[in-house]
Amino acid sequence: MSEPIVHVNEGKLKGNVATTVKDVQYYSFKGIPYAKPPVGELRFAIPQPPESWKGVRDATKDCNICAQVDKLTGNVVGDEDCLYLNVYTPKLPTSSSELLPVMFFIHGGGFIFGNGTDTAKHGPDFLIEKDVVIVSFNFRIGILGFLALGCKDAPGNMGLRDQVMALKWVQRNISKFGGDPNNVTIFGISAGGSSVEYHLLSPLSRGLFHKAIAQSGSSLVHWAQNDKDKIKTLAARIPTVKGKVITDSEELLKYFKDLPTNELIKLSFKAIQTDEFRGGIHFGFVPTVEESGDWEPFLGESSYQLLAKGEFAKVPFMTGLSEREGLLMVLLGPQVLDKLAKEKKFIDYFPFVLDPVEETKLESRLKSIYLEGEQTSKDVDGFAINYFTDVDFLGGIYTAATLIAKHNSPVYLYEFCYDGALNYLKKLNQIDRVGAAHADEGGYILRCEALKDALSDTDKRVQEVLLTLWTNFARYGNPTPKTDNLITTNWEPIAETGAACLVIDKDLSMKYELYPERMKLFLEMYEKKFGCK
Known part of the structure; x- marks a missing residue:
C-alpha cells in the first residue's frame, strides 16, 4: 500500500x-x-x-x-x-x-x-x-x-x-x-x-x-x-x-x-x-x-x-537519569556553575527556603557532602555538577521512586553512564566534558538526524541494550525477562531493603546504594517541606 x-x-x-x-x-x-x-x-x-x-x-x-x-x-x-x-x-x-x-x-x-x-x-x-x-x-x-x-x-x-x-x-x-x-x-x-x-x-x-x-x-x-x-x-x-x-x-x-x-x-x-x-x-x-x-x-x-499516601496508578514503573545531569548547567547557567565552583556557597541554589538558622546548618552539611564526600569526576567543578545533578534531578527522582516503591511493585531505577556517539545533549551542543549529560540516553532510543557520527561497536551494543530494555518493559512490564549475551544482568526492582539500581554503561551492572549521603539529605528535605505536618 x-x-x-x-x-x-x-x-x-x-x-x-x-x-x-x-x-x-x-x-x-x-x-x-x-x-x-x-x-x-x-x-x-x-x-x-x-x-x-x-x-x-x-x-x-x-x-x-x-x-x-x-x-x-x-x-x-x-x-x-x-x-x-x-x-x-x-x-x-x-x-x-x-x-x-x-x-x-x-x-x-x-x-x-x-x-x-x-x-x-x-x-x-x-x-x-x-x-x-x-x-x-x-x-x-x-x-x-x-x-x-x-x-x-x-x-x-x-x-x-x-x-x-x-x-x-x-x-x-x-x-x-x-x-x-x-x-x-x-x-x-x-x-x-x-x-x-x-x-x-x-x-x-x-x-x-x-x-x-x-x-x-x-x-x-x-x-x-x-x-x-x-x-x-x-x-x-x-x-x-x-x-x-x-x-x-x-x-x-x-x-x-x-x-x-x-x-x-x-x-x-x-x-x-x-x-x-x-x-x-x-x-x-x-x-x-x-x-x-x-x-x-x-x-x-x-x-x-x-x-506518600500511595494514591497513584499502580502500574510497572521505570525511572532514572544520567550520571551527570548537572552538565545541563554548562548550557543553561554557565555563570551560575562558575560562581558555585568558585564561591562554594551551596545554599544560594538549594530549592527549598529555610529559616536562617536551618540554612546555616544545612550549608555546613552541604559542604561536607559535596566537597569532602564522593567525587565522581576529576573536573575542577565536578562537585558543582554533582550538586546541580541532585538539586535539579536526582533528589526528586530518587525520592519519588522510593515513595512509589513503598506502595507499588515493580519499580525499576537506572543510572545512564555511557559516553558515546549518540549522547543527545552533549553531541548536539558540543559539550566537551566527560560523562553522560541530561537526556543523553534519548539519542539511543529515538533517532535524531543531527547525530551523524559513525558508531563504534560499543555504541551499537549500548544502543541495542537500551532498545531491548525499553521495549521489553513495554511488552512484558519487565525490562529483563531473561538474560543472554546482550542483556547480561538481571535488572532487580527496588525492594524495601534497598534502592537497587541498574548502571547502564558499556557493560550492565547492579548497585545497591546510590550516593547514600546525598540521597539521605534529599529524602529528609522533601519530607520536611512536603510531608504531613
Whole structure:
C-alpha cells in the first residue's frame, strides 16, 4: 500500500510508507487531530474532543508545533493550532494479526520548549525495528499550557490535560493501526519524564496506560512544579510591561485572550526570565496543584502527599537519569556553575527556603557532602555538577521512586553512564566534558538526524541494550525477562531493603546504594517541606 488508508473514529486518514535507516518498512500517519484547536475563546481552556471530517484527510505532512520562543533566534515559532499526533506502525492489522505494544512518547523542554512531532529530532526508526507502535504528539506549553488563574477557562495544567486527551484518542483509535489499547506504555524525557509521573498521580489519566517510563524527570523536581499563587504573580507581571496593572483573574484572562499569539509568548517568556527562583533551572509556567472549582482537577493535591499516601496508578514503573545531569548547567547557567565552583556557597541554589538558622546548618552539611564526600569526576567543578545533578534531578527522582516503591511493585531505577556517539545533549551542543549529560540516553532510543557520527561497536551494543530494555518493559512490564549475551544482568526492582539500581554503561551492572549521603539529605528535605505536618 503506497497510500495506506486507516478509518479512525473521526474519519479516514491517508498515510504513507516509510523506511528506517536500516531499510525496515513501516507506515507513517502524521498530523492527526486529537483535540479541537485551542484558539479564540478556547485559548487556555480545557481541551475539547476533536471534530470529525468528511472524505480522506491527508496524514502525510508535518503538523504545526505549539507556539513557543525559539531558543536560538529568540523569535516566536509554531502556532496555537497544534494539538496533533503522529502514529508509526510496523504493520497494519489484519483479521489474524496480533496487536502490538504501544509506546506513547511525551517530549521534554521544561514545559516551555520543544515538540514531539518533529521526526528529525524524535524519529521512530529505532523503536519501530523492535516491533512496537509509536505515538508522538504536541501539547500546549508555556503560558498557553500552564496559566493557572483558578477559573474554568484557565484552571492550570492545560498541557497535561492535552496529554490526557491524546491518551484517550489512543484508546479509541490505536487498534486501527495495529496497536494494543490494553498495552500502552507512556514514556518521556525531562519535562516528558515529569509528565509521566504526573499521569501516575492524576485521576484523569487512570486506565489510559498500563506501564510508565520517566527519564530524567519527576513531579517532585522543583522546576516541574510551581505554586498557583506564584503563577498568578508571574502572570500579573506581564501587563506591567505596557504600564498596565491587572490583578483580577478574570480581567487578566481577558487581557491575555486579546493579545496576539506572538506578543503573548514573547511577554510571558520575558516575565519568566526576570522571575526569582532557587535551584539551577526554572521555567515558570509549569504544572501546579489546582484550585478547586466546578471542574475536575488534573492535580488537586501535592504530588509528594499523593506519592506518600500511595494514591497513584499502580502500574510497572521505570525511572532514572544520567550520571551527570548537572552538565545541563554548562548550557543553561554557565555563570551560575562558575560562581558555585568558585564561591562554594551551596545554599544560594538549594530549592527549598529555610529559616536562617536551618540554612546555616544545612550549608555546613552541604559542604561536607559535596566537597569532602564522593567525587565522581576529576573536573575542577565536578562537585558543582554533582550538586546541580541532585538539586535539579536526582533528589526528586530518587525520592519519588522510593515513595512509589513503598506502595507499588515493580519499580525499576537506572543510572545512564555511557559516553558515546549518540549522547543527545552533549553531541548536539558540543559539550566537551566527560560523562553522560541530561537526556543523553534519548539519542539511543529515538533517532535524531543531527547525530551523524559513525558508531563504534560499543555504541551499537549500548544502543541495542537500551532498545531491548525499553521495549521489553513495554511488552512484558519487565525490562529483563531473561538474560543472554546482550542483556547480561538481571535488572532487580527496588525492594524495601534497598534502592537497587541498574548502571547502564558499556557493560550492565547492579548497585545497591546510590550516593547514600546525598540521597539521605534529599529524602529528609522533601519530607520536611512536603510531608504531613
